Amino acid sequence: MKxxxxxxxxxxxxxxxxxxxxxxxxxxVTLVSRDNADSYSKPMLxxxxxxxxxxxxxxxxxxxxxxxxxxxNVLANTEVNAIxxxxxxxxxxxxxxxxxxxxxxxxxxxxxxxxQGNAAESVLSxxxxxxxxxxxxxxxxxxxxxxMGGGLIGCxxxxxxxGAGYSxxxxxxxxxxxxxxxxxxxxxxxxxxxxxxxxxxRFGAAVQRVDATGTGKVLTLNDASNLYAxxxxxxxxxxxxxxxxxxAGIAVNRGIVVNAQLRTNDEAVFALGDCAEIEGRVLPxxxxxxxxxxxxxxxxxxxxxxxxxxxxxxxxxTPAHPVVVCPVARDAVGAWHTLASGEGxxxxxxxxxxxxxxxxLTGEYAAERxxxxxxxxxx
Numbered sequence: 001m002k003x004x005x006x007x008x009x010x011x012x013x014x015x016x017x018x019x020x021x022x023x024x025x026x027x028x029v030t031l032v033s034r035d036n037a038d039s040y041s042k043p044m045l046x047x048x049x050x051x052x053x054x055x056x057x058x059x060x061x062x063x064x065x066x067x068x069x070x071x072x073n074v075l076a077n078t079e080v081n082a083i084x085x086x087x088x089x090x091x092x093x094x095x096x097x098x099x100x101x102x103x104x105x106x107x108x109x110x111x112x113x114x115x116q117g118n119a120a121e122s123v124l125s126x127x128x129x130x131x132x133x134x135x136x137x138x139x140x141x142x143x144x145x146x147x148m149g150g151g152l153i154g155c156x157x158x159x160x161x162x163g164a165g166y167s168x169x170x171x172x173x174x175x176x177x178x179x180x181x182x183x184x185x186x187x188x189x190x191x192x193x194x195x196x197x198x199x200x201x202r203f204g205a206a207v208q209r210v211d212a213t214g215t216g217k218v219l220t221l222n223d224a225s226n227l228y229a230x231x232x233x234x235x236x237x238x239x240x241x242x243x244x245x246x247x248a249g250i251a252v253n254r255g256i257v258v259n260a261q262l263r264t265n266d267e268a269v270f271a272l273g274d275c276a277e278i279e280g281r282v283l284p285x286x287x288x289x290x291x292x293x294x295x296x297x298x299x300x301x302x303x304x305x306x307x308x309x310x311x312x313x314x315x316x317x318t319p320a321h322p323v324v325v326c327p328v329a330r331d332a333v334g335a336w337h338t339l340a341s342g343e344g345x346x347x348x349x350x351x352x353x354x355x356x357x358x359x360x361l362t363g364e365y366a367a368e369r370x371x372x373x374x375x376x377x378x379x
Contacts, residue, residue: 001028002098003073004300005090007080007244008105009033010042011286012273014066015293016103016300021070023301029072030099032092035128037063037076043286045132046156046235047317050164055133083248085266101268101300104245104256108238108274108284113148117209119217123148123232126157135233142230143167146219148207150177152316154235155190159318162197169200169227171207171219178316181325182360183336186345189362193321202227238284240275255282260306262296272296278307281329287312311376313359313369322366326376328358340365346372 004020004027006013017029031037039061048058067074075094082091083102090097110125126132139145145161147154150172162168170177176187177194191201202221209220210232219227240255251257251265255277262270262278272292274284283289291307298305316323321344328334334351344363348356359372 002088002100003028003030004101004103005029005097005099006031006103006105007033007090008103008107008273008275009035009037009039009063009074009076010105010107010273012107012289012293013103013105014039014070015289016105016272016296017070017072019294019297020300023297023303025071027301029070030075030097031066031072032075032078032080032090032097033063034079035077035130037066037074038129039063039066040129042128043317045126045129046153047160049136049139050160054136055129058129058132080244083244083250083269085248085250085269088268099268101270103296103300104264104269104271104275105273106241106244106275108240110234111237111239112234113206113236115207115210117211117220119210119212122212122217123210123234125234126153127238138231139166144216144229145169145231145233146171146207146227146229147233147235148172149235149237150174150201150203151180151235151237152178152314153237155194156317157233157235158194158199159197159320162194162199163320165198167198167200169202169229171202171205171221171227173204173206175203177201178323178325181314181316181327182323183347185336185338186323186325186347186360186362189344190318190321190323194318197320207232238274240277240282242275245269245271245275253277260295260308261299262292262307263299270296270299283309283312285312285314287314311373313373315369321363322361324361324366324369324372326358326360326373332357336360348372 038059040058079093144167147170177190178187205221216230242252245256246252256271295305295307313326328349340346344365346365347360349358
């Protein structure tokens with residue numbers, strides 16, 4: 001019997017396998033991972049430096065433990081070079097691997113904007129455990145940091161690194177933090193609390209060059225001004241990994257295109273997690289992955305199911321000023337309205353008088369997450 005083959009070893013991959021094992025312990029499953037396949041929490045990478053956690057301490061279960069716990073075959077440090085849909089085989093660095101059904105949980109890559117300068121290649125991104133380990137190594141000799149990007153990951157790193165005593169400057173072409181997730185009134189709530197920690201903000205600007213100096217790096221911005229730092233961290237965003245699917249003739253757009261059954265245009269190939277575009281939506285957050293994993297496990301077990309996403313608030317890990325946001329779709333029609341303000345704000349996105357599509361809570365109002373989620377779910 002050919003196995004179900006899952007490509008990837010992040011939260012999406014292990015979630016769907018865990019959920020499948022709750023339903024069926026007999027179906028053979030092979031997991032193929034380009035890294036060592038240890039199980040760890042990727043969302044923790046942006047907020048544990050101040051806790052003095054190294055990369056090894058973030059491993060929840062080593063690959064050998066996952067093999068035993070889930071009763072699966074784990075092929076670690078194995079590259080998948082191509083998908084041959086006709087023969088249902090993968091071309092890998094270990095040779096050909098056959099599959100009955102294929103699950104792509106291959107994640108995303110950091111967006112890297114083109115930079116000039118002789119130190120452009122020294123700009124770091126953190127997208128996995130190895131990246132985090134290298135960041136910790138580089139921070140041993142750094143005092144000042146420039147973070148490119150004032151979105152979710154950039155703000156989390158800024159809070160964490162400033163809290164650990166580093167001088168942090170955030171450079172972002174937008175007008176305020178978290179501008180892709182929330183309105184200006186809410187985003188600007190982060191400015192002063194993080195400034196008190198030691199974060200300097202540079203909005204309406206972008207890095208163009210990174211050059212080495214005798215003691216660090218000099219950054220040239222698009223307004224011709226300069227910044228000096230020991231370390232530069234890029235946190236501009238993530239781009240779904242679609243190349244493998246595209247080369248195999250699997251439909252892609254912003255992500256690997258799947259329907260509510262997480263199925264691609266090939267009946268035997270599925271996708272979930274950061275790499276997937278589910279009915280037009282790319283949802284690179286924990287809760288969507290959990291819901292998708294449960295639905296896909298049922299489908300792989302031969303049951304009829306589809307993923308249904310409830311209200312799924314995102315907690316931004318900025319303890320200096322807590323933020324919870326239930327994002328609205330890019331094409332949502334409506335407006336943000338302030339529901340309360342004080343040491344933070346409570347705002348809702350309404351398409352009509354009472355039709356709330358999303359919300360944002362900052363500061364003291366972040367504690368109302370469950371109440372607002374229930375209210376949104378009831379609409």
